[in-house]
Amino acid sequence: MRSFRLLVALLLGGCSQAAPVPAPPVAPGPAAASPAVSTSASDPRDQAEAMDTRTPVPLTPMMATHQKEQMRDHLVAVDEIVTALATDDWPTMQSAAARLGSSPENTMMCEHMGAATPGFTGRGLEFHHTADALSTAAQAQDHAGVVKALAATLSACTKCHADFRQDIVTGPEFAVATGTPPPTHPAAPATP
Numbered sequence: 001m002r003s004f005r006l007l008v009a010l011l012l013g014g015c016s017q018a019a020p021v022p023a024p025p026v027a028p029g030p031a032a033a034s035p036a037v038s039t040s041a042s043d044p045r046d047q048a049e050a051m052d053t054r055t056p057v058p059l060t061p062m063m064a065t066h067q068k069e070q071m072r073d074h075l076v077a078v079d080e081i082v083t084a085l086a087t088d089d090w091p092t093m094q095s096a097a098a099r100l101g102s103s104p105e106n107t108m109m110c111e112h113m114g115a116a117t118p119g120f121t122g123r124g125l126e127f128h129h130t131a132d133a134l135s136t137a138a139q140a141q142d143h144a145g146v147v148k149a150l151a152a153t154l155s156a157c158t159k160c161h162a163d164f165r166q167d168i169v170t171g172p173e174f175a176v177a178t179g180t181p182p183p184t185h186p187a188a189p190a191t192p
Contacts, residue, residue: 056167057117058177064166067113074100078154081134085146093138093146100131100153116177120164127156 059067080096083089106128114120131153137145171182 052165054163054165055117055119057114057120057164058167058169058174059113060171060174060182061168063113063174063183064168067166070109074157078150081138081146081150085143085150088141090138090141094135097131097134097138100128101135102128102132112183115180116174117164120160123156123160123163127153127160130156 077096077099081093084092084096102125107125110121110124110128114122114124130149133149134146134153137149169177174182
């Protein structure tokens with residue numbers, strides 16, 4: 001009981017201390033006023049990029065955005081699998097696992113995104129093939145199989161993110177790096 005009172009006293013005492021005075025706001029300089037990205041050696045983005053030793057994957061802004069959307073959906077699928085596993089919701093598990101698994105669309109996307117980066121396409125395809133075991137285990141309603149397949153799938157994610165990073169390039173730079181024109185997606189037709 002004595003240690004409980006001491007803990008409460010410490011917690012309450014810590015809460016009663018005056019909050020630190022915030023630093024005065026800094027007036028934005030010319031760089032903060034402009035959304036343009038600097039390319040100077042003193043720019044913190046350039047410094048961070050120089051310290052990142054992962055292999056760059058050249059992508060146009062549109063491709064990079066699409067890839068990030070896909071990665072976020074992969075995280076949602078993993079979340080759905082874990083939640084469904086906890087409640088034995090096998091149909092949700094199967095549906096989420098299918099989004100991660102291999103398909104002609106995922107193969108085409110991996111080949112396109114990795115066109116200029118040796119090893120990237122293979123790593124992406126490895127991820128999707130590894131995720132196929134999730135579907136198989138979910139269809140068999142095999143808890144241990146789902147956990148094992150999910151571990152292998154997440155390991156594939158981790159390996160890829162440890163080795164590769166996005167490198168945002170212009171369309172012409174992408175064309176030079178890949179020997180193919182940058183992708184273009186026609187605008188969706190207007191709805192009446």
